[in-house]
Amino acid sequence: MQSLLHRCGMVVRRRWFAREIRPAAREIIESARCLLVSGLLLATMAAGAEPPSLAPRVSEFAWLGTVAGVESGSLVRIALPADALTRLQSRAGHDVRVLNAAGEVIPYAVTGGDGPVRQRHAVQTRAFSFTSTATQAIADLRTEVQLLAALDIKGVWHRNTLISLQVAVSDNLQDWTPVPVKGPVYRFEGAEPPVNTVLELQEPLSVEGRYLRITWPGHTGVKLASLTGRVAGWRPPVPAVRAELGAGVADGASGFVWSFPFATPLSAVHLHMLQGDDPVPLRISARADPAQPWKLLASTVVYRQDLPGGLGSNPPQALPDAQIAQLRIEAGNGVPLPAGGLRLAAELSPMQVLFLATGQGPYTVAAGRAGTAQAAVELESLIPGPAMVPDIVPLRPVKQLRAVLPGAPQLWAASLMPAHWKVRGPVLWAWFLVPLAVAMVAVWVLVRPTHRP
Numbered sequence: 001m002q003s004l005l006h007r008c009g010m011v012v013r014r015r016w017f018a019r020e021i022r023p024a025a026r027e028i029i030e031s032a033r034c035l036l037v038s039g040l041l042l043a044t045m046a047a048g049a050e051p052p053s054l055a056p057r058v059s060e061f062a063w064l065g066t067v068a069g070v071e072s073g074s075l076v077r078i079a080l081p082a083d084a085l086t087r088l089q090s091r092a093g094h095d096v097r098v099l100n101a102a103g104e105v106i107p108y109a110v111t112g113g114d115g116p117v118r119q120r121h122a123v124q125t126r127a128f129s130f131t132s133t134a135t136q137a138i139a140d141l142r143t144e145v146q147l148l149a150a151l152d153i154k155g156v157w158h159r160n161t162l163i164s165l166q167v168a169v170s171d172n173l174q175d176w177t178p179v180p181v182k183g184p185v186y187r188f189e190g191a192e193p194p195v196n197t198v199l200e201l202q203e204p205l206s207v208e209g210r211y212l213r214i215t216w217p218g219h220t221g222v223k224l225a226s227l228t229g230r231v232a233g234w235r236p237p238v239p240a241v242r243a244e245l246g247a248g249v250a251d252g253a254s255g256f257v258w259s260f261p262f263a264t265p266l267s268a269v270h271l272h273m274l275q276g277d278d279p280v281p282l283r284i285s286a287r288a289d290p291a292q293p294w295k296l297l298a299s300t301v302v303y304r305q306d307l308p309g310g311l312g313s314n315p316p317q318a319l320p321d322a323q324i325a326q327l328r329i330e331a332g333n334g335v336p337l338p339a340g341g342l343r344l345a346a347e348l349s350p351m352q353v354l355f356l357a358t359g360q361g362p363y364t365v366a367a368g369r370a371g372t373a374q375a376a377v378e379l380e381s382l383i384p385g386p387a388m389v390p391d392i393v394p395l396r397p398v399k400q401l402r403a404v405l406p407g408a409p410q411l412w413a414a415s416l417m418p419a420h421w422k423v424r425g426p427v428l429w430a431w432f433l434v435p436l437a438v439a440m441v442a443v444w445v446l447v448r449p450t451h452r453p
Contacts, residue, residue: 055105056095056097056366056369056372058097058099058103058364058366060369061095061097061366061367061368061369062087062367062368062369062402062403062404062405063083063084063087063366063367063368063400063402063403063404064364064365064366064400064401064402064403065078065081065084065364065365065367065398065399065400065401066362066363066364066365066398066399066401067361067362067363067365067396067397067398067399068361068362068363068399069361070357070361070362070363070396071357072357072358072359072360072361073356073357073358074356074357075354075355075356075357075382075393076354076355076356076357076363076393076396077352077353077354077390077393077394077395077396078352078353078365078395078396078397078398079241079350079351079352079395079398080093080096080241080350080351080352080353080365080367080398081241081398081400082241082242082243082348083400083403084365084367084368084403085241085243085262085264085348085351086243086261086262086264086348087261087262087367087368087403087405088262088263088264088351088367088368089262089263089368089369089370089371089372090263090372091263091264091265091323092110092374093110093351093353093367093376094372094373094374094375094376095367095368095369095370095372096108096110096353096365096366096367096376097365097366097367097375098353098355098363098364098365098366099363099364099366100357100358100359100360100361100363100364101359101360101361101362101363102359102360104358104359105375106355106356106357106358106359106363107355107356107358107377107381107382108353108354108355108356108376108377108382109353109354109355109376109377109378109379109381109382110351110352110353110376111351111352111353111354111379111390112238112349112350112351112352123146123230123231124152124228124229124230124231125144125146125148125228125229125230125231126228127154127226127227127228128140128141128144128212128226128227128228128229129225129226130155130214130224130225130226130227132223132224132225134220135215135216136213136214136215137155137213137214137215137224138173138211138212138213138214139211139212139213139214139226139227140211141207141208141210141211141212141229142207142208142209142210142211143208144207144208144229145208146229146231146232147204147205147206147231147232148201148204148205148206148207148229148230148231148232149200149201149204149205149230149231149232149233150198150199150200150201150229150230151167151198151199151201151212151227151228151229151230152197152198152199152227152228152229152230153165153185153197153198153199153214153224153227154197154224154225154226154227154228155222155223155224155225155226156221156222156223157185157187157216157219157221157222157223158219158221158222159187159188159189160186160187160188160189160281160333161186161219161279162184162185162186162279162301162303162305163184163185163186163216163219163222164184164216164217164218164219165181165184165185165199165214165215165216166178166181166214166215166216166217167179167181167199167201167212167213167214168212168213168215169205169207169210169211169212169213170210170211170213171209171210171211173211176213179201179202179205180201180202180203181199181200181201181202182199182200182201182202182315183196183199183200183314183315184196185197185198185199186279186301188281188299188301188332188333189333190281190332190333191332192283192296192299193281193299193332193333194281194282194299194300194301194332195299196301198230200315204232207229212227214227238350239350240267240268240347240348240349240350241347241348241349241350242270242345242346242347242348243345243346243348244343244345245258245260245344245345245346246343246344247341247342247343247344248327248329248342248344251328251330254330254331254336254337255328255329255330255331255337256328256329256330256337256341256342257326257327257328257329258326258327258328258329258344259325259326260324260325260326260327260346261405262368263323264348264349264351265321265348265349266319266324266327266346266347266348266349267318267319267347267348267349268316268317268318268319268346268347269284269316269317269319269327269344269345269346269347270314270315270316270317270344270345270346270347271300271302271314271317271329271342271343271344272302272304272313272314272342272343272345273302273303273304273313273338273340273341273342273343274338274340274341274343275304275338275339275340278303278335279301279302279303279305280301280302280303280331280335280336280337280338281299281300281301281331281332281333281335282299282300282301282302282329282330282331282332283296283298283299283329283330283331283332284296284297284298284299284300284317284319284327284328284329285297285327285328285330286319286322286324286325286326286327286328287324287325287326288322288323288324288325289325290325290326294328295322297319297320297322298317298318298319298320299332300314300317301314302314302338302342316345316347327344329342329344352390352395353365354379354382354390354393355382356382364401365398
């Protein structure tokens, strides 16, 4: 009987509790919501924000930089750094904006964003035959008037081995001047194996009136038949921007995969092992979407050895122009991957921005926002005359303000705010979290059970 009376009392108390507390809790929650809305409106007015717009907001971009000390009306050229390039969501740089101190988008143009920027295919000279022995090969290049950037070698040598060739030039066949080169030649076996028959020179070489000699100390069985010179370009290519991407994710026992959360084209990749080991042939595959099959892009060799001439590691491997979301590296010919794993550095196609300083500075450059329409103007509209080229405008330094991953929580929260709002960081989160916390504490105080003696 006592138990029944106790239960009846609990039911009565609960009904009374619900009848008395629910309106109070509802009133507290409604007050908190009003406080939140009022706070946002007051902050917006205090910050001088503009009404919400469909245009992209600076707060939604993953990378921000600033260019200070620019006179209004001047033409400015900057190079996007690696942190900006690794956040772009468009190959052509559509998600780039330049704004003045008032938050207005000003006229700007993007160059170098249509694809990998590489030196044009080098023009080849005619082939020159070698006078060869067991230890050296000499070619008469005295009639060649072009500056050479590389030597394409025809010959035979042992497979699956790095053949380090040493180059020298002379005008009398007695006094020889060494010519530094960038890497060895090789031929590996297997399906679509890595092959390199080109000796790239460290600097363009004048061979007019000279003989050229190639030797291969430490190797036997080398027979060189001829070489073809590759002419150096008039202007060197714009250096690529290097971004360290670290170790990949293991994919089976013989491969690694790297995922790229950016759309900037890759001109080359540099793979390197952490410790010295035998050369490992590699196959480089890519795909534009994780649902697509892998497509072979190139074959190369990774090594880290003390080679003659001081070269200790493989050079970057150039890639064809392709949209790449994931890159897969796998060992070939049944050779195991390096014991210490692989590290990858991406060489990104350089991208520059020219803008006309309109309004007051400092000027903000924003980059990295998915689904952003192009807003850049034609380059010709910024260049005053046909004789003017972008390279004449000096490059100015850019100070980085922010670099986060696209889709980061702070970008999502900031996108809820009116355009060009100046509140940032902890203050931004406080406007959302403090009223919510106050409401939750008030409800908890009202609904917590009261223990009476």
